[in-house]
Every structure is written in C-alpha cells, then in structure tokens.
Amino acid sequence: xxxxxxxxxxxxxxxxxxxxxxxxxxxxxxxxxxxxxxxxxxxxxxxxxxxxxxxxxxxxxxxxxxxxxxxxxxxxxxxxxxxxxxxxxxxxxxxxxxxxxxxxxxxxxxxxxxxxxxxxxxxxxxxxxxxxxxxxxxxxxxxxxxxxxxxxxxxxxxxxxxxxxxxxxxxxxxxxxxxxxxxxxxxxxxxxxxxxxxxxxxxxxxxxxxxxxxxxxxxxxxxxxxxxxxxxxxxxxxxxxxxxxxxxxxxxxxxxxxxxxxxxxxxxxxxxxxxxxxxxxxxxxxxxxxxx
Amino acid sequence: xxxxxxxxxxxxxxxxxxxxxxxxxxxxxxxxxxxxxxxxxxxxxxxxxxxxxxxxxxxxxxxxxxxxxxxxxxxxxxxxxxxxxxxxxxxxxxxxxxxxxxxxxxxxxxxxxxxxxxxxxxxxxxxxxxxxxxxxxxxxxxxxxxxxxxxxxxxxxxxxxxxxxxxxxxxxxxxxxxxxxxxxxxxxxxxxxxxxxxxxxxxxxxxxxxxxxxxxxxxxxxxxxxxxxxxxxxxxx
Numbered sequence: 001x002x003x004x005x006x007x008x009x010x011x012x013x014x015x016x017x018x019x020x021x022x023x024x025x026x027x028x029x030x031x032x033x034x035x036x037x038x039x040x041x042x043x044x045x046x047x048x049x050x051x052x053x054x055x056x057x058x059x060x061x062x063x064x065x066x067x068x069x070x071x072x073x074x075x076x077x078x079x080x081x082x083x084x085x086x087x088x089x090x091x092x093x094x095x096x097x098x099x100x101x102x103x104x105x106x107x108x109x110x111x112x113x114x115x116x117x118x119x120x121x122x123x124x125x126x127x128x129x130x131x132x133x134x135x136x137x138x139x140x141x142x143x144x145x146x147x148x149x150x151x152x153x154x155x156x157x158x159x160x161x162x163x164x165x166x167x168x169x170x171x172x173x174x175x176x177x178x179x180x181x182x183x184x185x186x187x188x189x190x191x192x193x194x195x196x197x198x199x200x201x202x203x204x205x206x207x208x209x210x211x212x213x214x215x216x217x218x219x220x221x222x223x224x225x226x227x228x229x230x231x232x233x234x235x236x237x238x239x240x241x242x243x244x245x246x247x248x249x250x251x252x253x254x255x256x257x258x259x260x261x262x263x264x265x266x267x268x269x270x271x272x273x274x275x276x277x278x279x280x281x282x283x284x285x286x287x288x289x290x291x292x
Numbered sequence: 293x294x295x296x297x298x299x300x301x302x303x304x305x306x307x308x309x310x311x312x313x314x315x316x317x318x319x320x321x322x323x324x325x326x327x328x329x330x331x332x333x334x335x336x337x338x339x340x341x342x343x344x345x346x347x348x349x350x351x352x353x354x355x356x357x358x359x360x361x362x363x364x365x366x367x368x369x370x371x372x373x374x375x376x377x378x379x380x381x382x383x384x385x386x387x388x389x390x391x392x393x394x395x396x397x398x399x400x401x402x403x404x405x406x407x408x409x410x411x412x413x414x415x416x417x418x419x420x421x422x423x424x425x426x427x428x429x430x431x432x433x434x435x436x437x438x439x440x441x442x443x444x445x446x447x448x449x450x451x452x453x454x455x456x457x458x459x460x461x462x463x464x465x466x467x468x469x470x471x472x473x474x475x476x477x478x479x480x481x482x483x484x485x486x487x488x489x490x491x492x493x494x495x496x497x498x499x500x501x502x503x504x505x506x507x508x509x510x511x512x513x514x515x516x517x518x519x520x521x522x523x524x525x526x527x528x529x
Binding site for chain 2: 161164165167168171172174175176177178179180181182183
C-alpha cells in the first residue's frame, strides 16, 4: 500500500510538470492550430538561462523570476521573427519551422553550455515532505508551484480584459478583429506565456532529470500525451491530462512486469494512439452547444 | 449635415474574381442609409471592404480620414462597429463576456458597466440570460446580442449585414424598432444591408440599389419605395 501511495504521489509530482508542458503546447495550439515540437527545447533553453544566472551569483528565486521574464520576451521574439511570417503557410512549413527551432535551440545550448550533465538546485530541498517518506519536499514544491500557476492563469483568463481578448482571438479571430482586438499580438502574447510556462516546467524538473540539452525530450512527449488525453482544445483538460499521465506512467512502470523504467516512454506513445483512436477530441475536448 | 463616410471608385476582389466595380456613395452623419440589391450584388462585400476585411482598391474616407491600408481592428477602433452576417457571436462565452468584448478596445474602462446596463435596458432578454453561453441563445436573441455588442464600442457608425436574416417577422419588427431608437437617441449613424427591402426602406432615409458591384440607383427611401420599376426589377415585391 505504501508503494502504491508513494507511486501515485510521485506521479502527481511529475504529472505537474507534464501539465505545464501540455498547457504550453495547448496555448500555442489554440492560437495557431499547430503543435509546437520545440516547446521542450524552449523550456530547456530557459532552464539553462536560469542556471547561468545562478552561476553569476543570483539566488534561486530572483533567477527564477528573471528567467520567466526573459522566456516571455523570447517567446514573443520567436513568434514575431519566425512564425508570424508563416501565418498563412501550409502545415508542413510550420512543422519545418518547429524542427528548425528545435535544432537551433538544442545546438546553441550545447555550444554555449556543452552537453555534460549539470546539477540544477532545488529551492525546496530533497528531504521528506513534513517528515514523511512518501514524497520529497521538492516533489511537493513542484505540485505547489504548478497549482499556484494554474490559479493565476485561471484568474488571468477569467477576470482580466487581456485574458478575455486572448480567448476571443483564439476562438473566433475574425469576430475578434471586428471588436478591435489585434489578434496578431494576441498570438505573440500566447507564445510569450507558453514560453514562460514551459520555463517553469523546465526549472522544476531540472533538479530531477539533471540539466543538459536533451533533458526535455521525454518530458515533452509526456506533455503531448497529456495534451492529447485532455483534449488539445482545452487548457483545463491539458492540466488534468498531465496529472493523469504522470500517475499512469508510474503505476504501469511499477505494477506491470517488464515495463520498468525503460519502457515507460513507449507507454506515452501508446496512450496517444489509444486516445486518438477511441476519443480523438480527448477527455475535455471542446463540445460546443449551439442553437441556430 | 456633414458627410461621415465617403466611398469612391471602390473595387474589391475575391482572389481573381472582382466583386465590386467602382462603387461610389456617401453617408451623412446621423443618418440611416440602406444598401439594397439581390443576392450576390455585392452588399456584404461593400461592408467587408469598408473594414478592410478583403482586398480592395479605391478611396474610403471616414470623417475625412482615409481608411486605406488600415488593419480591420484599427478601422473598428475609429468607431466603426460591424455586425457581420452570421452575427459573429462568441458562442462559447457568456452573454456578458460578449458585451465586454464589444468594449474591449475602449480606454474608458470605468464606464463599461453602465453601458452594459444600458444594453440590458434596450434588450431585456439579454439581462435574463447574461450568465448563459451565447451559443444557447435563439437566433433572434443572438442578433440582439450582436447589435448590443457592436453598440458597446460606442460607435460613430454601425454597419449591419442582413440583421433580419433568419428571424421571425415579429422579432424583426422589434429589432428594427430598437435600431431606429438607437439612431435617434444615441446619434449612431447606421448603414444597413438588407434583402428585406420593404423593412429597410421604412427605417432608412436614403437608399442605394446595387447590382453586380455597381450602384444603379440612389435616392431617398421614399423615392425608391415609390418607384414601381425599381421595386419590381430590383427589390422584388
């Protein structure tokens, strides 16, 4: 029983990171209808920036906040420079763009900070949370930070004018322009926010998986699985999907003989396929109630 | 009475197909003008061209300011509200959020709640349904919402594309009554495109008849309504 509880809690903790990545993916998908394959590399790059800032003597939280600001600006710059010119381009051109971005970020990170594994500090430490052996303080911290993030995002989209404008631009761009919303900038803003959300995921998972240019590959795959499971059109679904995938991955790895750590990743892929076959819109995909 | 909108030599294109062939007309401030014509004559295209939603050439001036090359959102921000065909309702948002969106480009944020209340006074049914998803409203209610959303901009000019489309006659009466009231009380200039010519001519002072992308007739609404030939050949009643 203790093993079970332990695995579920650990799953929720890593699930929080998958939720972050899924949320970032969904935000960009909502804005431009494409999956950002480079989301993980953007998060990795942000994490390196945080690491560099800490090497230069900043404390964890100042570096954390500064990294968020830099990532936000970076996301906007990537959109303006690379993806805005591709607005009306076909899908494959976008895919090529994402792969290019992936390769560039990965290589530049390797060139700048090399490919050796680096320690990334946790602000929460790694002792048992509240003296229990079930979950570490870092895992509890991961869950806590992500929950705060979700609350802030919810409040932003629900209660602010910019949030409302972003939702409008994502759901009906033409109508949004007709009420005076600059939809092009709303997309850029979405990129900035996705980039910052990804950065949070990267900085929280880095103490667990260690910092190196390929650290986000597996994480993003689980993020995609989470986004597909929750429904690509639903930010809420992405978050639930993230937690579910985290728990599912751990339980399968623990209880199904032969899976272990090595075969966990194919489980994510299998999950994507199963969801796409059985319920393509995901658990919370958009169901529009409409009367004509 | 001063001229608010002047359109000269307007040509518009859908891909290679030219839809407007040198359209010219103007609107007076505070007036209600209607653009009449058969299906495919270019009425909707004209409204879309004013807001730069399609490729066009020619001169459009709003209060002396050329709109050429301006983005749709910036045209709207000058005070031109466009109620599109199909209403453009944000169906997955609440009625109140739709009204908020109408005012999203305004800087005077603190006046917005009052304006929402004013809209509820104009359209009591929207108040009853203000927390409901807009997609669950009936067609008539959605049209009311679309007009209310446009008014939340505090527009100087309102463009209405077939507001009567798909609505029951009684509801259409209501809606046109409210439009007349808005024109009178709030001094909003209105340009309305209609297939229901009889109704539009009752509301409007000036009318233009458009055929295959050209203005073929203009006059006061009464002149147009009384002219048997125009009525038979263009308006079909």
